[in-house]
Amino acid sequence: MTLTLRSRWLLAGALLLALWRPAAAAEHARLLSDYSHRAWTAAQGAPAQIQAITQTRDGWLWLSTPTGLYRFDGLTFERRDQVGGHKLLSTIVLPLYTAPDGALWVGYRFGGASVFKDGQVRHYGAADGFPPGATYCFRRAPDGVMWVATANGLAWLNGGRWVRVGADSGFDPGPKAVWHVLFDRAGTQWVSSAQAVYYRRQGERRYDVASPANVRVASLAAAPDGTVWASNGNDAHYKMSQAAPAAGPPPRPELPGSGMWFDRAGTMWLLSEDRVERMLPDVFPDPRQRVTQEQGLSGMNPQTFFEDRDGTIWIGTINGLDQFRRNRVTPLPSRLEMATPALYAERDGKVRASNDNADAWLLDADGRQYEHTAHAYATAATARDGRPAYGTDHGIWLPGPRGGQLIAAPPAALRDALAMRALAQDGGGDWWASYVNLGLYRLHDGNWRPVSDARLPAARVLTMRADQRGRVWIGYVGNRIALIDGADVRVLGTAQGLAIGNVQSLFERNGHLWVAGELGAALYDGQRFVPLRLADGHALRGISGLVETAGGELWLHGHDGAFRIPAAQLAGFLRSGAAAGYELLGVDDGLTGAVQPTGPFPSMVEASDGKLWLSSHSGAVLIAPGQIPRDATPPPVELRAMESNGQAYPVDAPLTLPQGANNLHLSFSALGLAMPARIAFRYRLQGLDRDWQAAGGRREAFYTNLGPGQYRFQVIAANKDGVWNNEGATLDVTIPPTFVQSLWFKLLCALALAAALGLAWRWRLAQMARLIEARHVERLGERERIARALHDTFLQEAQGTILMMQLAMEQVPPALPARAAMERGIGYIEQALIEGRDEVRGLRSPLRDDETLGQSLERFGQRLAAGLSASFRLEQKGAPYALPVITGDEVFSIGREAICNAFRHAQASEIVVELDYGVKRLTLLVRDNGKGIAADTLAQGGRSGHWGLVGMRERAARIGAVLEMGNQDQGGAFLRLTVPAMYASA
Incomplete structure (x- = not known):
């Protein structure tokens, strides 16, 4: 029976896997543990049959497909018929290449090329000497010369014209297509064609045929060690040589796969019909380093590979696009499949890991195993002499020469084979241990005794720790912490401000005592617990591990991932209790597993080399705080579209909207290829907003009930590491007023209102004048009535009285004194009468x-x-x-x-x-x-x-x-x- 090439590979793989040393594979993690994988298909808007991928200097990812050219920002695929305002010669594009000078080269299936740079475009065709036929590959030589491979030959750009490479130089593929151009680390040029692979050493003019020569080759790849690999585009890879081709049958391929690439770290990636595979050095292909459609690959026939400037791997398949982003959190590269292991940091950066059902291993950050013991443990502590102490189901094990020392567990625990869940040694040398369903025990003078102090809570113990003064701190369920200092016992809780729920972690450093639990974390200042709050209000949930590092940072491990509070933010909290800014490493960073609410605690420890080890359902992962890759580049921000009153408008120039427009709907984006969900936006409409509006990850802004005026919309964004592009993108918008919104109309209205107010004022004054006049007429009438009454009664009667007195006076002899008195009295009355007449005259109108x-x-x-x-x-x-x-x-x-x-x-x-x-x-x-x-x-x-x-x-x-x-x-x-x-x- 004749075996096919694939069958031979499967058989060889099975044999090698049977002989494969487990220890070798144990040094390497699975591909999807080291990388976060995401796939886009047509359901997410991705184009099909991606043929080339490149990244321009501004950071955008460009994809060529049979249906056109696409631009990608990490979230949205946008089909583009133009670049920088210049149209493509054709929408059917093939190769893409970004030159070191930032120019974007685009080749077309039906011939020709375009180069876009700094807002300008240069098209190349037959008139420029460009070879006819489909364009397949662009490559820049070490000396800066641009090369192109096409269906009808190989050419290089000399000034503004392309120069074809002819048979006189030894390059003679005949009518066969030229597929690929490559320059290795020595500067040698390699060219693949449908007939043979050619090479030309740096400084030489002639080409030679590489070996093997009797294979059909499509693509080339240069390894870091100088090896050049050639793929037949089907399922075979060959090592190319500059030796003279040997006669005979085609050689056997070295590796399977339809395409090969090397990332910047020098790691080989193989693409095959149904999988993507990472080839680690000196290790036979490992199934754990493969991703297939069953594991989420976007489609069959992965055919395009690209590594962007951040080290993210992009692969195009027949159905979509795949992203492999290196995790910031490194999974523990060990064959130990331990779920939620207990961790304890020992010497030289090593950590001992174990769980209830596994042995204990002393590991380093590379997964190497230095010491194996049968002492599985669930809790650990540091003895007063500095040695590690592990709580096992046999007792307390202290590593040392000849297997170390084992302090037997209490008899009740040994009888039921119960493992310790919390362990600490006080300043007097007594050991304190907690067991589920047995309670708290104390080892004093070599004897274990149950602790029955009524002052201690009758509740489950979750964690214990001895501080630098030898005091024992015990964390319980339900917001309670016991502090044992010799014979003194204090129970701290809500009365002291403790509000973290079940206490799951205790940590002391630099004189700071931290406590953490299911509802948050707090600092004990000696009197009260000061709650740790995050600046954006994010809740701290299920904090089961807490470390204050030597560098002054605070790390917390909880349900949402690992929170990092920078040293400056922590200092602000320690100084005034202010809310702290933070960085969260979560699922997108490779931290996927949660922590059991029952332990083991703590779920995070700091090794002596500063690395943090975290325990979760998925095993152990490592974080190197000082080595977390950061993106210091502000993200480009772009306005995508704008609508007003249902009408779309371009956003590449200031806009003047029609009269009566009163709303805006703007959409925008920012580049975030690695983690687009972590891009944060702020925007404002100058002329309306007084301050920035925080949009989070939302990429739209809505404004309604706008009046006429001049507006400027500005949007800024921050990348996944909080670096802001404060310039952002802007758009000036003018809304002209309608007649009723114009200044003239407002002036007319003001004048009309003033006139109305003036008329109203005049009417009111006239009304008041009429009212005053009526009252005055009424008063005059009353005065005249009084005057008539006085004239007709009092004055007349007074006048009559005077006449009667005069008659009587005339009868009195002048010589008598009474006559003189009467004359004087009559004179007085006449004077009063005159004055009365004057007063009556004053009561009447003078007119x-x-x-x-x-x-x-x-x-x-x-x-x-x-x-x-x-x-x-x-x-x-x-x-x-x-x-x-x-x-x-x-x-x-x-x-x-x-x-x-x-x-x-x-x-x-x-x-x-x-x-x-x-x-x-x-x-x-x-x-x-x-x-x-x-x-x-x-x-x-x-x-x-x-x-x-x-x-x-x-x-x-x-x-x-x-x-x-x-x-x-x-x-x-x-x-x-x-x-x-x-x-x-x-």
């Missing part, structure tokens, strides 16, 4: 009903002028109009007082009254040509003891008028009363 204001003023002035030497005249302008009663009374009274003063005090020869009935105001002017008004009288507003001017001002104020007085330049005085129209019109 006569049949006269206008001007006529009343002229009548009063002419009456005074008739008995005095000064002349009087009145000048009137405008048509007289009716005045409100109160206004007319007050104006006449002011005018009468002014005219009277002029006749009495001015010593003038002429007194003139000007009365102007204007539309906007009524003006009364009284002037003379006399001696004027004294300066002190003007300054004081009137003479002391004389109230004429004061009264006039008060009357003017009552009707809202303005009263002015002073001296004229040509001599004489004036008084001007101005009444606004709102008070002057009836």
Whole structure:
């Protein structure tokens, strides 16, 4: 029976696996333990049949497929028909290559190439000497020359033209296609064709055929040791040699697989029809280093390999894209399949690992086993002399010469083969041990005795630790910690601020006592427990391991992974109790296993070399705090699209939206190939937002009810390690106002409102004036009624009484004293009558009903002028109009007082009254040509003891008028009363 090549490989593999030393494979972890694997298929938007992958200088990943060119940011596949604003010659692309100068080279299936750099493009075709036919490979030589392999030959770029390599140089593949170009570490050029593999040493001109020559080869790979491998693209790899080809049948392949690549670490990766396989040095292919579709590979026929600048491996299959990202957490490379092992750090960076059902091994960080014992343990402690002590189901084992020392367990524990769950040695040398269902025991003077101190909680012990002073701390379920200091016992709990639930870990360093449990962690300051809070409010759940490192960092191991609190953040917490910033290593970093709530505790220890060992369901993993790879490159940020009122708009230039637009929907992205879920965004809309809006991982922003104006949208992002791109991406957006939103409309509205308010004010004033007028008329009517009553009754009766007394007085002889008394009494009554008549006159309106204001003023002035030497005249302008009663009374009274003063005090020869009935105001002017008004009288507003001017001002104020007085330049005085129209019109 004839075996196929694949059958021969399977048979050889089975034989070698049977002879394979387990110890060799034990030094290496599974592929999916060292790497986090993620696959994208059509369901996640990935294109099919990825033929080439490259990464440009800005960090974006580019994929070529038969359906077009795609760009990938770690989350979204975006089909691109242009690069940097320049269109591709064709959407059917093949090879991709990013040159050291940052240029992106794109080859086409139907010939030609394009190079995109710094926003410019250069296309190459037949006119530039570019070989016709499909383009397969670009490669840059060590001397900087660009080479291309095509279906019709090999060429290099000389200036702006391509130079074909001809048969005269020894390169003669005939009509066969040229597939691949490679330069090894010595600078030798290797070229594969469908006929043979050629090589040309650096500095030489001629090509020679490599050996073996009688194989069909498609691709080449250069190993770190200088070996050049060639693949036939099916299931065979050959080591190529510069020796002369030998005649004879085709040689047997060295390795299977349809493609081979080497990562930067020098590790070989083999791609086969149904798997991806990592080949570790000096180890035959290991099934644990393979990933197939059953293990999550995106599809069959993985055909493209690329390692990005962060060391992430990308592989394209017929159905999608796969990512292999090196974990920050390293799984313990050991054949010990221990679930949730107990860990204890010993000397020289070594850790002893064990669990209830396994032996104990002393291991180093590379998984090498230095010491094996039959003492499986579940808890460990440090003895007072510094030796490690392990709690086994036989007792306390202290390693040492000739198997060490075993302190037998209490008889009850030995009888039931119970393992210790917590162990500590106090300052006096007594051992304290806890057993499930047996309780707490103490070894004193060589005898175990159960601890029955009533002061201790009757609850399950989860963890114990002796501090530097020899005191024993015991952690219980239910927020309780016991502190045993000799004969003194204290129980600490919620009264001291303890709020961590079941106490699962105790740790002391640098004078700090830390406690951790199912609900968090806290620091004991000697009086109270200060809770540890995280800056973003993330809850600390199930903290079963806690270490304060020598470098001042705090590490906590819990349900969500490993929390790292940097030294600066920890110092802030120790100083003021402030919430601390942190970094979380979790599932994405390879920390996948949880921790049993029952132990063993602690689930994290620090080895003497500073490495942290963590225990979980999946076994043990290692973290090297000072060696965690960090990405210091801020992520590029890009605006993807914008919509407003259902209309999409480009985002590559400032936008002016239509009138009436009132909402924005913006989508954006940032490069995060390794861990896109950890990209964090902040955005703001300047012109609306006062501060940044934290979006977390959300890549959209929505704004509604926007008014017209100028806006600038800005988005920034941080990579997985918290490095922010503070420049980000921006977009200027202008929303023009509609007419009703414009400034002119607002001004018109303001003017209309002002006019309405003015009219309302005038209406209100008129209403108030009418109300005052009505009240004044009512008051005048009442005064006139009183005046009539007084005149018709009191005054008439008084006058009659005077006449009767005069008749009686005439009958009294003049010589009698009574006659004189009666005359005096009658005189007094007549004087009172005169004064009463004057008062009655004052109750009546000074204006006569049949006269206008001007006529009343002229009548009063002419009456005074008739008995005095000064002349009087009145000048009137405008048509007289009716005045409100109160206004007319007050104006006449002011005018009468002014005219009277002029006749009495001015010593003038002429007194003139000007009365102007204007539309906007009524003006009364009284002037003379006399001696004027004294300066002190003007300054004081009137003479002391004389109230004429004061009264006039008060009357003017009552009707809202303005009263002015002073001296004229040509001599004489004036008084001007101005009444606004709102008070002057009836």
